[in-house]
Each structure stands twice: as structure tokens, then as C-alpha cells.
Amino acid sequence: MASVGHWQYSLQLSSEQTSQPVQIIGEVNSLVITEKNIRFNIKVTHIADQHLLFTKIFHLSWREPAWQVQQGQRVKLWVKVKPPHGLANEAGFNYQQWLFSEGINATGYVKSDDDNTLLANVNSIRQTLLNRMLGFDLPQRSWLAAVTFGYRGLLQQEDWHLVQKTGVAHLIAISGLHLALVASVSYVLIAWAGGGLISRFYSLHHINLHNVAMLLTLFTTLAYSALAGFGLPTLRAWLMLFLFSVLFLWNKHLGARRLILLGLTGFVFLFPLSIFGLSFWLSFSAVTIICFIFWRWPVKQANFSLTAIFSGMVKVQLCLTVLMLPLVAWQFSYVSTVSPLVNLIAVPVVTMVLVPICLVAVICLAFSPDWAFELFSYADLILSYGLTFLNFALKIKASFFNIPTFPAAVWFFVFLFVLGCCLPSFWLNKKYLFLLLVPLASHLLSPKINTWQLDVLDVGHGLAVLISKNNHAIIYDVGASYPSGFNMADSVLLPILQARGFSKVDVVFISHKDNDHAGSLPQLLKGIEVSQVITNQDKCQQDFAISWQGLSIEALWPDNALKHNDNNGSCVIKVSDQYHSILLPGDINKSIEKQLVGLYPKQLKSDILVAAHHGSNTSSSAEFIQTVGAKYVIFSQGFMNRWRFPRQEVVDRYQTYNPILFSTSHSGQVSFQIEYNSTTPVILKTFRQDIYPYWYANSTHH
Known part of the structure; x- marks a missing residue:
């Protein structure tokens, strides 16, 4: 990480490049929808006619673009930029740290100039599909764009308030749940189609269909990650799937603990700056807690049972909410009381119904817009009912409550208390666990100070x-x-x-x-x-x-x-x-x-x-x-x-x-x-x- 730090410093712009307008050449790297007051990332290859050995990423705004900016276009622009910077207060979003975790080297704006040129008008596949979907007259298209393409630019502040306070914000980001679903469906379809093919030709009977299905599933899930814009949560899930598949194909068995550590190491090595973003820690914390839940309360019923599946889901959701509570409360200063119930309903509906409909609709966008519209209409209806449910949950008395900011050490002791309650007794006498809540109790009291x-x-x-x-x-x-x-x-x-x-x-x-x-x-x-x-x-x-x-x-x-x-x-x-x-x-x-x-x-x-x-x-x-x-x-x-x-x-x-x-x-x-x-x-x-x-x-x- 020291090397990464020095590397980032070496990529900072010179004072000459930030003190006056400069001309850049690069490729638009963000999805862009609106036609005015746009914001986008650009992967810069040239600054002032000088070719860069290593590309830089600029985050730019453009009040009145000279053309419809789209992801994939190659452009030449006059810009005024400055080093990454954000407001620095003890509470609120740390924009500068987020810019750093995203690898953004400068922020600024595009200046109006006759030399601003569209060098290559080539839209990315993701931008093209999103444009077609947004062309449909659907009331919930902003949510559809988020769930289907990972594009959240159309969501308003009240939308974020709704999903955060009801605890379902993780469903808006395309992440592990969505990728696991795609991987499962892909594996089943490939194995089914391959089985039919191999059974007809004796010469193909030696092929291990299981291995072929697993390998091809890696490619289909990678394509799905591309549809989501290779967001870091999606890449984390894909990396874990890749490790699992490789180890399985090599007949290597690693326990959950070693697999998580290996995935963690690989992701830090490939995307080192991402550890400065909160989603990295939330993702790996959630995965670790889920593994802990299955270790503590293993599934004992061998036969398929809807009752067992439902009880398992309830158990996972409740334990995940309780064990993640200290981390969420520490970072966001609120606790959602309706989150376990809402997630119990929302997770299966989104992953098993909504996402599959949206994925099939995206495929249909390529060859049959009418079919795509029908499918997106069903998805839009599901989202309308879902948002009504979320608004109802949010109106419940004490659905969430804000809490003051406490030091990290206080929440660490709260986490130890919750973990201790979940662990088997061993030598631990659980009646003394309440002592771990003393730091929290002392901070909840607000004595008069001079x-x-x-x-x-x-x-x-x-x-x-x-x-x-x-x-x-x-x-x-x-x-x-x-x-x-x-x-x-x-x-x-x-x-x-x-x-x-x-x-x-x-x-x-x-x-x-x-x-x-x-x-x-x-x-x-x-x-x-x-x-x-x-x-x-x-x-x-x-x-x-x-x-x-x-x-x-x-x-x-x-x-x-x-x-x-x-x-x-x-x-x-x-x-x-x-x-x-x-x-x-x-x-x-x-x-x-x-x-x-x-x-x-x-x-x-x-x-x-x-x-x-x-x-x-x-x-x-x-x-x-x-x-x-x-x-x-x-x-x-x-x-x-x-x-x-x-x-x-x-x-x-x-x-x-x-x-x-x-x-x-x-x-x-x-x-x-x-x-x-x-x-x-x-x-x-x-x-x-x-x-x-x-x-x-x-x-x-x-």
C-alpha cells in the first residue's frame, strides 16, 4: 500500500496543468443520459498533445455540451481541472476519499471552445442498451436502470433515503446476490443444453460436462459484470466465483475462511484503492458473517424442504442484520428496525423474480423491442408494488432512528457483545457479556459539561x-x-x-x-x-x-x-x-x-x-x-x-x-x-x- 500511495502521488497533475485550461483527448467512461449539466468520467490518453504512458481518469462537468455525450465516445476537449478535493467535516460524505478510492486523478469542467471535437462517435453496448430501455415510457425507469444496468444517476435524494432507511440499498447495487443468480441460471442452462448435445454423439461422451458448464459460466457472469459497468461490488463477487471455480476444477478444497482470505488478498492486489471505499468492508463483512452463520447453525436437513429454506432465510437475514448493526450504526449513525422484515421479502423477490425478468428483457432489447417492453412493464409493475411496500414500512412508527456518532471502539465492544451472544457457550459465561455494553451506556448519557x-x-x-x-x-x-x-x-x-x-x-x-x-x-x-x-x-x-x-x-x-x-x-x-x-x-x-x-x-x-x-x-x-x-x-x-x-x-x-x-x-x-x-x-x-x-x-x- 505504500507503493500504491507513491504511485498515486506520481499521477497527480502538475501545477501548470491545474492553473490554466488544458486540452485533453480521451474516452468517455461513464453512462450519460441527460443533455445538459452533465457529469462524466473520461479516461485521458493525451494532455496538451503529450501522450500519457499511464492513462488518468478525470471527473468532469459540462454545462452545455456541443453534442450528446455517450459512453464509448472518443473526444478532444478543453478543460479546467484541479486535484481531487472534497469538503472535510467530521460528519457527512467524504467525497475526496471516495474520489481517491475510485482512482480519479482530477475534477473540473469542460470549457466552451470551438476546438472541442467528437473524434469517434461509438457508443458502448451498455450505453446503447440503456438508451433503448429509457426510451420506453415506464414510471419506474430510474429504478429499472439501477437494478438492470447499475446506473443510479436518475435516482433522487428521497429515493436514497427510502432504500437506506429500510435497509435495502444493497439490492440497488448489482452485487453478489445478482451474480450468484446469473451464475446458477447460466450453469443449469449450459448443462441442460450440453447434456442434450453430448447424449446424441458417442464421441463426445468423454467430455466432463460439469467442468465445461463451470468454465462457460465464468464467461457469462463476466459479461453480466460488463453490463453492470464492472462495478467493484460485481467484480468482488466475480473474483470469488472465479476462485471457487478454479479450486473446484483442480480438486482443491479450501475452507470458507481460507477462501475469503484468498479472495480478499486477490482483490486488494488487483484493486488496491478500493479498500479506501466503505463498500469493500461492508461486502467482505457480510460474506464473513454469512459463513459464520452457517458454521454456527449448519443446515442439517438433507432433503429439499420449503420450510427448511424459509427458516434458513429467516435465520440468515436476522443474524446478518444484528451482526452488521454495529458496523452500519458506526458508519451511518442510524439503525433500521424494519430492515430484517423488509429484506426477508425484498431479497427473494428482487433476486428470484425482478432481476431474471430484467435480464431476459435486456437480451430481448437486442432483437425484439416489443418483447423487451412487455417484460420491462412487468418489472415496472413489481417495482411499483415494492416501492409502495417500502414507503409503508418507512411510515411505521420507529421504523428507524438516528443515533449520535460514537467512537469506533464503542461499536467494537457492541459487536463483541452480539458475537458473544451468538457463539456457543464453550467456557464463556454469557451472563457477564453485558459488561461489553458499558462503553455504549456511558456514551449514551449526556452529562452537563463546562x-x-x-x-x-x-x-x-x-x-x-x-x-x-x-x-x-x-x-x-x-x-x-x-x-x-x-x-x-x-x-x-x-x-x-x-x-x-x-x-x-x-x-x-x-x-x-x-x-x-x-x-x-x-x-x-x-x-x-x-x-x-x-x-x-x-x-x-x-x-x-x-x-x-x-x-x-x-x-x-x-x-x-x-x-x-x-x-x-x-x-x-x-x-x-x-x-x-x-x-x-x-x-x-x-x-x-x-x-x-x-x-x-x-x-x-x-x-x-x-x-x-x-x-x-x-x-x-x-x-x-x-x-x-x-x-x-x-x-x-x-x-x-x-x-x-x-x-x-x-x-x-x-x-x-x-x-x-x-x-x-x-x-x-x-x-x-x-x-x-x-x-x-x-x-x-x-x-x-x-x-x-x-x-x-x-x-x-x-
Whole structure:
């Protein structure tokens, strides 16, 4: 893995390639459906007319493509790219780590240019079949695309919420269950057809039909993996099938434990970056647990029995859910109570009915669209009933519940407790197992603590600040929301509030109505209870002051927001106890800073300052910096942003007064833990250096 790390660093782009537009040549590597605002991966073979010895993968967006982009096309494009980067907060999706696990070397966008050229208009078979299927007028075609082709780009956020909270998200990804079904059907059909052929010709009687069927099944399942776009879950399942087949044909017997370890080793060797993705660990954990279940409760009934099959399915599903619960709860901070029942019904329906219909329909797409439409219509009907069932399950009281984030060690002890309950007694006295739940119980209790915390969250170009004390929270600004639907409430604020165990927010301050400060407010209000929203248009003006959890919160500006433009009308607030204070100035410029220095020469003094206007040179005057006298200054800005915030001249002005400087694009979330009404020094942590300091998650910041 050290070698892989060095290899990945060697594939990073040079500063010249990321500082200005470059021309690339490559092949579109992703399925593309929409005609505008598209996102796709491209396997790059040339950069600026230089042929690459090793191809690179770029993840690009293109607002208005000059042609219908499709998987398989060879293109020449002008692009502006930057190293893989993502928001870095203690909760929420780690996009940068995901990019790394997918082997993506750069992200960016395609520039409009007359030289953008379609060099070869050749669609992949997978893209062609998907296009034909989407041409049918079917209500559930987004789900059909996911189940049949592994294309999940048409699914909406509420769709993901539905399958995740009911515990069936694994059925949407084409994985081991689907491949096992294809392998079984393929083996039976090949053996049946081959048996009929061999029985007619005496000269063929020496052929071992079993071996031939197993070998040919490897090729049919590989073709099915191609239909799924060679997704990593599918490749993991195919590799295990390949190992099993090879060992079987060589008459080599390996136990389940050794087979799993061999598969694990082979997959890490072939796809080393995949170990940094969560699906790798979920897949192998599930396989290991299933093997454990069959070891602990072996199938004793030799004859075929529907009762035995059903009881076995119930046993596997219940045990799998319970044993996977600590891992799922640790990673996703929720527990689904309806998951065992839902999976008991959904797994056999999807694998034994839905997937076979979809596969036959795909084959029919090649020669009889009418037959394909009929079959997809049946599949669409099954999905409609299935989604109705899932929505019903989700509406059941306590169908799932969110839980705060606990350390990995806590969930490890919970797993040991569950495992101990499942193991035979041996020498173990199970009545003492409850001691393993003591760490969990201690974390569930929320004692009053004498500290308060400030978190300047990484929301790209924008601002979102969380202030918390005694399980209560205040938010200052909420970050941006974009036309694509991506917003900072769903991706940053709500995950961190859930992880901290907050069920509501006491006050949300909105400094001004610019999108990068207020854009995500509707999504925040939809996702969590907010007691009060205060803006610069109403209460958040001079002379406003409240006491909250013993902290003093006062507004220093504006005098009247209507007299100023959006930025200069920003709500400036100061949060303080007797010894420590924070100043949040929004986007005010130097003229307002000058007025504040005149009005509050002593009151502006603060330990921590979030730099005004993200580090723009229109703000942060030397007089203001000196008057505030902050020990810590944070720039909340986007990575390689087009305004080049924080401006170098601003950084130079701050450095004259020797504060400690942070930028969220470099450090990620910046957190300060402050002892209430105490002279104890502030405890400082940043996400990239202290909370999650791993090279594979912060590769562009070392």
C-alpha cells in the first residue's frame, strides 16, 4: 500500500496543468443520459498533445455540451481541472476519499471552445442498451436502470433515503446476490443444453460436462459484470466465483475462511484503492458473517424442504442484520428496525423474480423491442408494488432512528457483545457479556459539561458556523444551495447535527441573503426543528443582545440593513463568556470595518475571528485587524476558488500581527473547544490534521 500511495502521488497533475485550461483527448467512461449539466468520467490518453504512458481518469462537468455525450465516445476537449478535493467535516460524505478510492486523478469542467471535437462517435453496448430501455415510457425507469444496468444517476435524494432507511440499498447495487443468480441460471442452462448435445454423439461422451458448464459460466457472469459497468461490488463477487471455480476444477478444497482470505488478498492486489471505499468492508463483512452463520447453525436437513429454506432465510437475514448493526450504526449513525422484515421479502423477490425478468428483457432489447417492453412493464409493475411496500414500512412508527456518532471502539465492544451472544457457550459465561455494553451506556448519557464549542465548517465558498453547549446549538449562516440540488444543509449541517445528537437548533442567524450564506436555509428548516431564525432584515441589528446557555450574544451591525448593500448590511455578532470571545463579521468591507472600529474600539476585541468576506481584499483592513487582535483567524473559502480567496495581500496584513491562520479549504472543519468562564487555553482541532489525518483522505494537502 505504500507503493500504491507513491504511485498515486506520481499521477497527480502538475501545477501548470491545474492553473490554466488544458486540452485533453480521451474516452468517455461513464453512462450519460441527460443533455445538459452533465457529469462524466473520461479516461485521458493525451494532455496538451503529450501522450500519457499511464492513462488518468478525470471527473468532469459540462454545462452545455456541443453534442450528446455517450459512453464509448472518443473526444478532444478543453478543460479546467484541479486535484481531487472534497469538503472535510467530521460528519457527512467524504467525497475526496471516495474520489481517491475510485482512482480519479482530477475534477473540473469542460470549457466552451470551438476546438472541442467528437473524434469517434461509438457508443458502448451498455450505453446503447440503456438508451433503448429509457426510451420506453415506464414510471419506474430510474429504478429499472439501477437494478438492470447499475446506473443510479436518475435516482433522487428521497429515493436514497427510502432504500437506506429500510435497509435495502444493497439490492440497488448489482452485487453478489445478482451474480450468484446469473451464475446458477447460466450453469443449469449450459448443462441442460450440453447434456442434450453430448447424449446424441458417442464421441463426445468423454467430455466432463460439469467442468465445461463451470468454465462457460465464468464467461457469462463476466459479461453480466460488463453490463453492470464492472462495478467493484460485481467484480468482488466475480473474483470469488472465479476462485471457487478454479479450486473446484483442480480438486482443491479450501475452507470458507481460507477462501475469503484468498479472495480478499486477490482483490486488494488487483484493486488496491478500493479498500479506501466503505463498500469493500461492508461486502467482505457480510460474506464473513454469512459463513459464520452457517458454521454456527449448519443446515442439517438433507432433503429439499420449503420450510427448511424459509427458516434458513429467516435465520440468515436476522443474524446478518444484528451482526452488521454495529458496523452500519458506526458508519451511518442510524439503525433500521424494519430492515430484517423488509429484506426477508425484498431479497427473494428482487433476486428470484425482478432481476431474471430484467435480464431476459435486456437480451430481448437486442432483437425484439416489443418483447423487451412487455417484460420491462412487468418489472415496472413489481417495482411499483415494492416501492409502495417500502414507503409503508418507512411510515411505521420507529421504523428507524438516528443515533449520535460514537467512537469506533464503542461499536467494537457492541459487536463483541452480539458475537458473544451468538457463539456457543464453550467456557464463556454469557451472563457477564453485558459488561461489553458499558462503553455504549456511558456514551449514551449526556452529562452537563463546562465547555462550549465553535466549529467553522468546511462548506466550500460560503460560511456555516456551529456554536454548541450542553447539547444545544446555534448556527451562524448555512452555506450555499445549487441548482443541481446539492446544498450545504443536507451535505454538511444536518449530518453533523445528527452525529452530535442534536434534535433541534435553538437559533439560526443569517448574516445576509447571499446564496453562499443563506442558500441552504430551506433545506435546514426541512431537516431539523429550528426554534428561531434571525436575519439582518429583522432582529439582527445593532443593540440586539441575548443570553444563551450563559453566553452573551450581541449584534454590532448593521444599524439599518436597508441602508446598505447585501454585504455591508451583514449581521455582525460577537459571542463571548467572561474570558473568551468570537467575532463573526459576515461579508462587510473596509468602510464598515472603519465604522465598527470607531463605534466599538474595545468591544471588537476577540480571541477568534472568522475573516470578513472569505479573505477578499475589499475587507480586513489593518486597523480592523489590529483592533480585534484575534489569536486565531479562519478563512472560510473554496478550494482553488476563482477569486483566489484569501488574497495574498490580506494574508500578509494578518501576518503582520502574528495570529494563527487557517483556511477551511486547506484544514477542513476548524473546531475550538473552550472552557466556560475560565482562563484555560482554547483546545484547537482541524479535520485534516487532527480529526482525520490520513494520507488517502487528504492527498492534496501534504
